[in-house]
Amino acid sequence: MSILKSREAILALAILALLAVIASRFPAFVSPANLARVLTDTSPLILLALGQMAVILTKCIDLSVAANLALCGMIAALMNGAGVPLPMILLAVVLLGAMLGAVNGLLVWKLGIPSIVVTLGTMTIYRGTIFLLTNGAWINAHQMSAGFKDFPRTVIAGLPVMTWIALAIIGLVAILMGRTPLGRAFYAVGGNAHAAVYTGISVGRTQFAAFVLAGALAGLTGYLWVARYAVAYVDIAGGFELDVVAACVIGGIAIAGGSGSVAGCVMGALFLGIIKNALPVVGISPFWQMAISGAAILIAIAFNATSQRAPGRIILKQAEHRT
């Protein structure tokens, strides 16, 4: 536990150091108003990373979340065009996202197909479905109703609704992970699947639940994304799944499953969010973003691996000494 704590402390220090470096040149970046903007801008990443965290904890990976987001966002925009009221749309995207997640989950659970193969496949299927629905057409701001676009941006108590939603979900997921049987099951399944079975936990069902959770969050984020940027088309959030995995890995969620915390996950997302928002301020081309998140993933896994590598048992002691 002390290692876990220290890893999050190190990440928090890294974020503070990053902010300090930026602040030394551009003090305006660390003003509360701007930090709130960064938090709002990072909200979609945080939401998806929390879902991905549950999936990774159970030793799976979900590469279809960004496509799921794009499909649900498009459906939200289409429903809005058909005059469906906003609460219905919100309910629909969460359910649809959960269903798309359930498809992944069922293939992993019932057929035992490796999650990376399943989600690599559904990633293209979900994104292709957007094309089938719209024939590649865009839905632009003027085709969306004002209520639809304004909801995530409505400011309540100083923060936009989107940020409040992200904060609420962080709280809910923290309770889910720490205080419910399902949350503990995520850790148990990833930590030691055999032991989990002996304690009466169904490994497949737990993985299924993780995919449904990740899908539901992706669906919700789909609406928020489309409403905030006021545009929906086939390629929105293209490649975003890599950022999501990056946020989790940077946040110390072990890719081998079974270990990681909500706080780490959120900080991992914030770390990437701060870099993304700081690049234009510092005067670096936004084209650097992709390489930086790639490098951050590699550094983070290398770092995690050194702190948690289980020492192998030496069976042939004499041979070991001789070499």
Place this chain on the structure above:
Amino acid sequence: MTTATGRHIPDRLTSPASRALKSWEALLLIVAIAIFIVNSMASPYFLDPWNLSDASFNFTEKAMIAFAMAMLVISGEIDLSVGSIMALTSTVMGAAMTAGAGTPTLVALGLGTGLLCGAFNGLLVARFGLPSIVVTIGTMSLFRGISYIVLGDGAYTGYPAGFAWFGQGYVWWVITVELVIFALAALAFGILLHRTNFGRMVYAIGNNATAARFSGIRVDRIRFILFLLTGLMSGIAAICLTSRLGSTRPSIASGFELEVVTIVVLGGVSILGGSGSIIGVVLAALVMGLVTFGLGLLNVPGIVMSIIVGALLIAVIALPRLWSMLSRK
């Protein structure tokens, strides 16, 4: 003797001939022939040799990488960065071309960049023991990210005329240079996997890496070499693709990793490692090429084809499992 739960023990072993007939490869061959017949009936333009030669570009570049990827998957690893290696390789060649490099230098740089990228992946996986999925997701972002840093929203164009030979040249009649490279690569990897000690070691590692280690196989070194080979083949594929398109953008070859993995899995290589064959991958590449060409003739847009590829990837693994689940009941 055989109860409901007990394993069925056959009176005698199935003969090699009937085993070959029931194999995944035989099934693929039948599918390939069926698609060929259906396509030639569906479109009068299908059976034209020049059209078929053009259509081979649908799979040659991906299949070159798929051979190396198949060996990597058989050994229990995966490389999701192949598309990004191609992008970086193409960018390096583009930069060299703008600096005035000739065709031989470009090819050398292409091969070198591919090898370096593969070595980087291999070093992280084999030397530092990091999981290959995450490492290559990271390098997928990093390699293409470097291309974006160099190129932004620009492009390199104006490759020398001699360079076009790799992607646009013909060796004889309708036989393209890429087709020849594809055939040579198939032969080389077929021999390497099925006829050498190295190939047997790859299977051993995929089936049980710990047991392989204890039987004296240098597991990490072989893993490293496999990543190196995958990088090299990505480099060769990048040379072909860049030469064929005649330009480099940072988004070049995006989504290649999906199609390469699909070809490998469709070819009967177990995604969990330990089994598979090069002939299966060759047939899978042909099937994919024929399907996409046929759909192209029917004016199906590219993104719809990618749905079909995605569905194919899942179905190929799901159907045999569904079948065995249902037949067990």
